[in-house]
Amino acid sequence: MGLHIFVAIVATLCFTSVPAAPKPGQAAIASAHPMATQAGYDVLAAGGNAFDAAVAVSATLGVVEPYASGLGGGAFWLLHLAEEQKDVFVDAREVAPAAATPDMYLDADGDPVKGASFNGPLAAGIPGQAAGLVHLAEKYGRLPLATNLAAAIGIAQQGVPMHRRMLLGLRFRRTTADRWPAFGSVYYPSGEPRAIGELMPQPDLAATLQRLADKGMDGFYRGRTAQLLVDGSRAAGGIWTLEDLARYRVIEREPLGFFYRGVRIVSAPPPSSGGIAIANMLNILDGYDLTRFDEVTRKHLIVEAMRHAFRDRAEYLGDSDFVDVPVKLLMSPAYAAGQRSAIRMDHAMPSAALADVVPPSGAGANTTHFSVLDRDGNRVAGTMTINTWYGSAFMAPGTGLILNNEMDDFAIKPKVPNSFELIGSDANAIAPHKRPLSSMSPTFLEGRRGIAIVGTPGGSRIISMVLLAALAWMDGAPADDIVAMKRFHHQYLPDVISFEAGAFSDSEKAVLESRGHALSESSRPYGNMNIVTWDFASGEVEAVTDPRARVDGRVY
Ligand code: GLY
Numbered sequence: 026m027g028l029h030i031f032v033a034i035v036a037t038l039c040f041t042s043v044p045a046a047p048k049p050g051q052a053a054i055a056s057a058h059p060m061a062t063q064a065g066y067d068v069l070a071a072g073g074n075a076f077d078a079a080v081a082v083s084a085t086l087g088v089v090e091p092y093a094s095g096l097g098g099g100a101f102w103l104l105h106l107a108e109e110q111k112d113v114f115v116d117a118r119e120v121a122p123a124a125a126t127p128d129m130y131l132d133a134d135g136d137p138v139k140g141a142s143f144n145g146p147l148a149a150g151i152p153g154q155a156a157g158l159v160h161l162a163e164k165y166g167r168l169p170l171a172t173n174l175a176a177a178i179g180i181a182q183q184g185v186p187m188h189r190r191m192l193l194g195l196r197f198r199r200t201t202a203d204r205w206p207a208f209g210s211v212y213y214p215s216g217e218p219r220a221i222g223e224l225m226p227q228p229d230l231a232a233t234l235q236r237l238a239d240k241g242m243d244g245f246y247r248g249r250t251a252q253l254l255v256d257g258s259r260a261a262g263g264i265w266t267l268e269d270l271a272r273y274r275v276i277e278r279e280p281l282g283f284f285y286r287g288v289r290i291v292s293a294p295p296p297s298s299g300g301i302a303i304a305n306m307l308n309i310l311d312g313y314d315l316t317r318f319d320e321v322t323r324k325h326l327i328v329e330a331m332r333h334a335f336r337d338r339a340e341y342l343g344d345s346d347f348v349d350v351p352v353k354l355l356m357s358p359a360y361a362a363g364q365r366s367a368i369r370m371d372h373a374m375p376s377a378a379l380a381d382v383v384p385p386s387g388a389g390a391n392t393t394h395f396s397v398l399d400r401d402g403n404r405v406a407g408t409m410t411i412n413t414w415y416g417s418a419f420m421a422p423g424t425g426l427i428l429n430n431e432m433d434d435f436a437i438k439p440k441v442p443n444s445f446e447l448i449g450s451d452a453n454a455i456a457p458h459k460r461p462l463s464s465m466s467p468t469f470l471e472g473r474r475g476i477a478i479v480g481t482p483g484g485s486r487i488i489s490m491v492l493l494a495a496l497a498w499m500d501g502a503p504a505d506d507i508v509a510m511k512r513f514h515h516q517y518l519p520d521v522i523s524f525e526a527g528a529f530s531d532s533e534k535a536v537l538e539s540r541g542h543a544l545s546e547s548s549r550p551y552g553n554m555n556i557v558t559w560d561f562a563s564g565e566v567e568a569v570t571d572p573r574a575r576v577d578g579r580v581y
Pocket of ligand 1: 413463484
């Protein structure tokens with residue numbers, strides 16, 4: 026129980042009396058920062074529901090984790106509406122501006138310009154998070170948008186205490202940030218980042234949030250904020266226009282729902298690659314009785330499933346509003362059976378032996394995830410991003426907003442590595458108004474055991490982390506074990522299993538190598554998984570945070 030931040034026991038009677046739509050009777054929120062979690066609980070205490078809490082948590086995370094998400098970026102929120110027993114996917118992903126072109130990051134020789142899709146305003150897509158917050162509050166919340174944003178505004182005014190992750194990111198972004206003074210004036214006020222614990226006020230960000238609170242969409246996508254964003258980004262080499270901002274819209278999409286051994290999994294559709302890849306991996310694994318195998322063979326099979334799913338991610342996936350994504354095919358058990366027939370128990374399939382396609386783009390290194398369950402059973406799994414540490418490191422003067430570098434999630438040139446040394450296919454080529462392919466995978470698991478609300482940051486590793494969490498939950502693992510367990514990942518190319526220290530024993534490593542796998546131990550931990558679980562038998566509701574990234578090492 027050491028990792029739990031919230032445990033509530035409710036009588037089984039409480040939900041068995043309403044069998045069609047059981048209610049947990051208690052709420053739980055897990056996020057990457059205690060101030061954001063508290064903002065969510067405060068909104069629930071004020072009469073809000075899970076969707077109000079999602080607005081409060083999302084907006085506050087943008088203030089207290091400015092390196093990971095914010096109004097300058099995008100988000101996916103997976104919702105469960107308890108009353109209607111319905112799931113909704115809110116796509117507030119960034120879009121390419123109208124002036125974007127497929128070769129905008131290439132030089133005269135057609136080669137990628139180093140850093141062009143990574144640093145500065147040219148790297149930024151038109152942000153969606155602000156529109157998403159308005160949408161969540163107005164369509165699904167019970168409280169006014171302004172109430173839900175109040176905590177974020179207050180913290181931005183008064184200051185968030187500098188914490189370890191914020192500082193690490195500032196050190197990483199030091200050189201680039203010097204190029205854009207507005208960023209430096211907030212984050213390096215005396216030429217250096219603040220010390221741990223020192224308050225960091227963000228008055229421009231507070232004012233930007235306040236305009237959003239006062240005027241909704243018009244407070245961000247038109248008027249002063251829009252003008253500051255366009256003027257600031259264009260003066261620094263960006264291509265945004267007022268029209269780009271004014272035409273931004275959230276899209277509600279049908280989530281992907283599928284079954285694995287009696288458990289219903291609900292996850293993210295395109296422009297995320299997550300739901301399709303998770304369905305495909307589970308369909309492949311469904312052909313094996315994993316309980317029959319020793320642990321290392323189980324891991325070998327999971328890796329082979331990852332290899333196949335990530336290969337197809339590379340070939341087929343992009344924004345389904347622009348390209349035909351064969352969703353049904355990729356999610357079909359028959360298709361997975363074909364992939365399975367190529368898997369050998371005793372040997373890794375070299376990725377080079379699979380049909381030649383290109384590997385995935387989108388290994389963003391920073392993002393954030395939170396999970397919410399309210400007492401009525403409404404749920405939100407929210408994953409939000411500005412892509413890498415501090416996004417593009419560009420702050421539009423006067424806005425306090427760090428713009429994303431989500432354009433780097435596009436394939437900047439087919440079959441040529443982008444700044445992450447990752448490449449993508451034509452399906453994910455840049456086009457005006459198109460959404461870059463994402464790996465963000467907010468997910469619900471629903472089975473006889475209960476409910477789990479799952480997600481994590483981690484770029485392309487998000488998909489494999491959610492797969493491992495789903496398998497562990499379906500095996501009955503406790504929530505704190507799920508977030509703490511050591512993770513491994515294979516994404517087709519590079520043809521290597523990357524893993525956290527401790528994911529494999531020495532003997533497992535030897536066996537995997539003897540079966541032809543290349544292994545690479547990561548020097549850094551993977552992800553920051555924040556999950557909420559509801560156990561039907563005990564009635565216990567838990568919110569559990571990832572031990573890897575707890576703010577200042579404390580348990581919240
Ligand atoms: N920017 C990370 C992702 O969307 O996958």
